[in-house]
Amino acid sequence: xxxxxRDAVAALAATGGAVAVGRTLxxxxxxxxxxxxxxxxxxxxxATLVAVAEVVYPDAATGVDDFVETYVxxxxxxxxxxRAGVVDAAAELDATARDWFDTPLTELDxxxxxxxxxxxxxxxxxPDPNGGIPGRVxxxxxxxxxxxxxxxxxxxxxxxxxxxxGHPGGTESYRRAGMxxxx
Amino acid sequence: MADAAADRTPAPRADACVVGAGPAGAIVAARLAEAxxxxxxxxxxxxxxxxxREEQLDAHLRPGVEGLWGMGGERDAYATEGPxxxxxxxxxxxxxxxxTLHWQGMVMRLHERDFAMRSRHGVGADxxxxxxxxxxxxxxxxxxxxxxxxxxxxxxxxxxxxxPLPAFPPSHSDxxxxxACESLGLPTHSVPNARNSEPYDGASACVGYxxxxxxxxxxxxxxxxxxxxxxxxxxxxVIDRAPVQRLVHDDAGERVEAAVYATPDGxxxxxxxxxxxxxxxxxxxxxxLLLSASESYPDGLANSSGLVGRYFMDHCFAGAxxxxxxxxxxxxxxxxxxxxxxxxxxxxxxxxxxxEFLNYAGPSPVxxxxxxxxxxxxxxxxxxxxxxxxxxxxxxxxxxxxxxxxITLDRSTTDDHGNPVPEVRWSIGQRTRAAIERANxxxxxxxxxxxxxxxxxxxxDATGPAFHHMGTTRMGTDPAxxxxxxxxxxxxxxxxxxxxxxxxxxxGAMNPTLTIAAxxxxxxxxLDGWL
Numbered sequence: 001x002x003x004x005x006r007d008a009v010a011a012l013a014a015t016g017g018a019v020a021v022g023r024t025l026x027x028x029x030x031x032x033x034x035x036x037x038x039x040x041x042x043x044x045x046x047a048t049l050v051a052v053a054e055v056v057y058p059d060a061a062t063g064v065d066d067f068v069e070t071y072v073x074x075x076x077x078x079x080x081x082x083r084a085g086v087v088d089a090a091a092e093l094d095a096t097a098r099d100w101f102d103t104p105l106t107e108l109d110x111x112x113x114x115x116x117x118x119x120x121x122x123x124x125x126x127p128d129p130n131g132g133i134p135g136r137v138x139x140x141x142x143x144x145x146x147x148x149x150x151x152x153x154x155x156x157x158x159x160x161x162x163x164x165x166g167h168p169g170g171t172e173s174y175r176r177a178g179m180x181x182x183x
Numbered sequence: 184m185a186d187a188a189a190d191r192t193p194a195p196r197a198d199a200c201v202v203g204a205g206p207a208g209a210i211v212a213a214r215l216a217e218a219x220x221x222x223x224x225x226x227x228x229x230x231x232x233x234x235x236r237e238e239q240l241d242a243h244l245r246p247g248v249e250g251l252w253g254m255g256g257e258r259d260a261y262a263t264e265g266p267x268x269x270x271x272x273x274x275x276x277x278x279x280x281x282x283t284l285h286w287q288g289m290v291m292r293l294h295e296r297d298f299a300m301r302s303r304h305g306v307g308a309d310x311x312x313x314x315x316x317x318x319x320x321x322x323x324x325x326x327x328x329x330x331x332x333x334x335x336x337x338x339x340x341x342x343x344x345x346x347p348l349p350a351f352p353p354s355h356s357d358x359x360x361x362x363a364c365e366s367l368g369l370p371t372h373s374v375p376n377a378r379n380s381e382p383y384d385g386a387s388a389c390v391g392y393x394x395x396x397x398x399x400x401x402x403x404x405x406x407x408x409x410x411x412x413x414x415x416x417x418x419x420x421v422i423d424r425a426p427v428q429r430l431v432h433d434d435a436g437e438r439v440e441a442a443v444y445a446t447p448d449g450x451x452x453x454x455x456x457x458x459x460x461x462x463x464x465x466x467x468x469x470x471x472l473l474l475s476a477s478e479s480y481p482d483g484l485a486n487s488s489g490l491v492g493r494y495f496m497d498h499c500f501a502g503a504x505x506x507x508x509x510x511x512x513x514x515x516x517x518x519x520x521x522x523x524x525x526x527x528x529x530x531x532x533x534x535x536x537x538x539e540f541l542n543y544a545g546p547s548p549v550x551x552x553x554x555x556x557x558x559x560x561x562x563x564x565x566x567x568x569x570x571x572x573x574x575x576x577x578x579x580x581x582x583x584x585x586x587x588x589x590i591t592l593d594r595s596t597t598d599d600h601g602n603p604v605p606e607v608r609w610s611i612g613q614r615t616r617a618a619i620e621r622a623n624x625x626x627x628x629x630x631x632x633x634x635x636x637x638x639x640x641x642x643x644d645a646t647g648p649a650f651h652h653m654g655t656t657r658m659g660t661d662p663a664x665x666x667x668x669x670x671x672x673x674x675x676x677x678x679x680x681x682x683x684x685x686x687x688x689x690x691g692a693m694n695p696t697l698t699i700a701a702x703x704x705x706x707x708x709x710l711d712g713w714l
Binding site for chain 2: 013055056057058059060114123124126127128129135138139142143146147149150151156158159160161163164165166167168169170171173174175176177178
C-alpha cells in the first residue's frame with residue numbers, strides 16, 4: 001500500500017493554511033522540493049518524524065518518507081508556532097533516544113523506538129500542545145502522523161473508506177456499495 | 184476573526200436596526216437593504232473569516248484543540264432550572280452567521296397540521312396563519328437558502344414549484360434502510376438540504392468533507408453569511424462584537440427609539456432607527472426584552488401579555504443504532520439523505536415524529552485513530568473491526584407548548600457586561616415521552632428487520648434537545664395570548680418586530696430553519712411596506 005505525495009496533499013486539504021501548498025504540489029510535483037525547502041523544517045526533524053511514522057503506521061504502508069516530508073512541510077509552511085512545536089517535539093524525542101540508548105533516534109530499530117514511545121507514555125497520553133513531553137509528542141508528532149495517514153484516501157482505504165472525514169473526496173463514494181478499486 | 188479595532192460607531196440614520204446576524208436577521212437585512220432601506224445589523228459575536236474554515240475543521244477533528252465558534256465563557260453564561268439541564272452553549276453560536284455556522288442544514292416545510300394543532304387535536308396552539316399563507320414564502324425561502332430536494336415525499340405538504348437544486352441521491356445505507364422500511368410499511372424519501380448539490384449562489388457544490396456539523400470548509404452548506412454579504416453589497420452596515428444591552432422606547436411607550444449596544448472597548452453606543460427587528464434567537468430575544476424593562480413596561484418590553492419567555496420548546500431526539508452483517512459505508516458525508524415522515528401526521532402518537540437515517544453512525548477511523556491508545560498494525564486492526572457495519576436511525580419528536588417551560592433572567596449571575604444571564608427551564612411532558620417511546624419502537628423494529636445487533640437506544644430518559652429554540656415570543660391575534668401579531672410585529676410597540684422561531688406558537692417536529700427563513704421573507708415584505 002504505497003503512500004504518495006498526492007495522499008499527503010489530500011490530508012493537507014483539511015488542515016488550513018497549507019492548502020495552497022497542497023494545490024501547488026498537485027499541479028506540479030516539481031515544486032515539491034522547493035516547497036519543502038521553503039517550509040524550513042530541519043532535515044533531522046523530518047528524519048525523526050519519518051522514523052516515528054514507520055512505527056505508528058501499519059507495516060503495509062510504503063512510501064512513508066516522501067509522504068511524511070510532503071505532509072509535514074505543507075502543514076507547517078505558514079504556521080511558525082506549529083513548526084516550532086513539531087521541531088521541538090522531534091528534538092526532545094531525539095534527545096531522549098540519545099539519553100536512553102546513546103544513539104540518535106533515527107538509528108533505533110523500530111521495536112526499540114516503539115518501546116521508547118510507550119515508556120514515555122505517549123500512547124496513553126492526551127494530546128496537549130502545552131503539556132509535558134508525552135502530551136506534546138502525542139499532539140505534534142504522533143497525532144499529526146496518524147491524521148495524515150488516516151485522513152488520506154490511501155490510508156482510509158486500508159481501513160475500508162476511501163473518503164474519510166476531513167478528506168474532500170466528493171459525493172459519489174457515499175452512494176457506493178463497496179470501495180472503488182483504485183488499484 | 185474580524186479586526187477588533189473596526190469602526191463600530193452607530194450609523195447616522197437607519198430605517199431598520201436588525202439585532203442578530205443569524206438566518207432570520209440576515210435575510211430580513213438583505214431584503215430590506217435590497218429594497219433601498221438603510222439597514223444596520225448588530226451582532227453580539229464576531230465575524231468569522233471564511234479562510235479559517237479548514238483550520239476549524241482540523242480543530243474539530245483533533246483531540247487537544249478546543250474552540251470552534253467561541254461558544255461559552257462569561258459572555259455566554261446562563262443558568263438552567265427545573266427537571267432537566269439545558270446545554271445552551273452547545274446549542275447556539277453568537278457571531279455573524281449565527282447558528283447556521285454549525286447547523287446541519289436540514290430544511291423541511293412544516294406540515295399543514297402543524298398550523299392547526301388546537302383546532303384539529305385540541306392540543307398546543309393554532310398559528311394565526313396556515314400553510315397556504317406561508318406557502319409562497321416557503322418557495323422564496325428555498326431559493327434564498329439554495330435547497331437541494333426532490334418532490335418525492337408522499338407526506339409533505341403540497342408544493343407546485345421545483346426545488347432550486349436537485350436532491351442529493353440516497354446513500355448506500357439509506358438503501359439498506361429503505362428495504363427494511365418498505366417491509367414495515369414506512370415509505371422513505373429524500374431530505375431537503377440547504378447544501379449545494381451543484382454550485383449555487385456563488386458557492387461551491389458539496390465536496391464531502393464529512394464535517395457539516397460543526398463546520399463546512401467548502402461553503403456548500405448554507406450559512407447566513409451569504410445573506411450578510413448580500414445585505415452589505417446592498418449598502419447595509421454590519422457591526423460585529425456589538426451585544427445589544429437594551430432597547431430604549433419613547434416617552435409614550437409606543438415606539439422603540441434605539442438599540443443601545445456595547446463594543447469591545449467597553450463603550451456603549453446608541454443606534455437610532457425607525458424600526459427595530461429582534462433576531463437573536465429564542466433565548467436572547469427574550470433576555471433583551473426583559474433587560475429592556477421600563478416604567479411603562481415593568482415586566483419587560485413587549486410583555487403586556489406576560490408571555491415573553493413562556494412556551495419555550497425544542498425538539499427531542501430519539502434514536503437507535505447498532506451493527507449489521509453488511510457493509511454500511513458510514514461517515515463519508517456528514518448529512519442525511521433519507522427520512523421518513525410516515526409517523527408525522529397521525530394520532531398515534533399525536534406529537535409529530537420524524538425519522539432520520541443517519542449517514543454518520545459509528546466511529547470515524549480518523550477520529551478513532553487520534554484517540555487510540557495504540558498504533559501500527561494493532562491500531563489498523565482495531566479500526567477495521569470498528570468501521571463499516573454501523574447503522575443508526577434517529578428522529579425528532581415534537582414537544583407541545585407548555586407555559587412552564589420558559590426563559591427568564593437569573594439575576595444572581597451576570598455576563599461580561601453585568602447583565603443577568605438567561606435561565607432556561609425545560610421539561611418534557613408525558614405526551615412527548617410517549618411519542619419518544621413510540622419512535623423507539625419503530626426504530627428498533629427497523630433495525631430488527633435488518634437483523635441488527637442493537638448497541639444503543641436513546642429514549643425519553645436519555646433524550647436531549649435538538650437545539651431548536653422555539654416559542655418564547657409567540658405569534659397570535661390576541662394581545663393577551665401572544666407577543667407578536669401575525670406580521671411578526673409586537674402587539675405593544677408599533678415599530679418592534681421579531682424574526683425567528685421564537686414566534687412559533689407550535690413547533691411541529693420539522694427542523695425550523697426553513698420556516699424561520701419563510702417568516703423572515705414575509706416579515707421583510709411587511710416591514711418594507713411599513714417603512
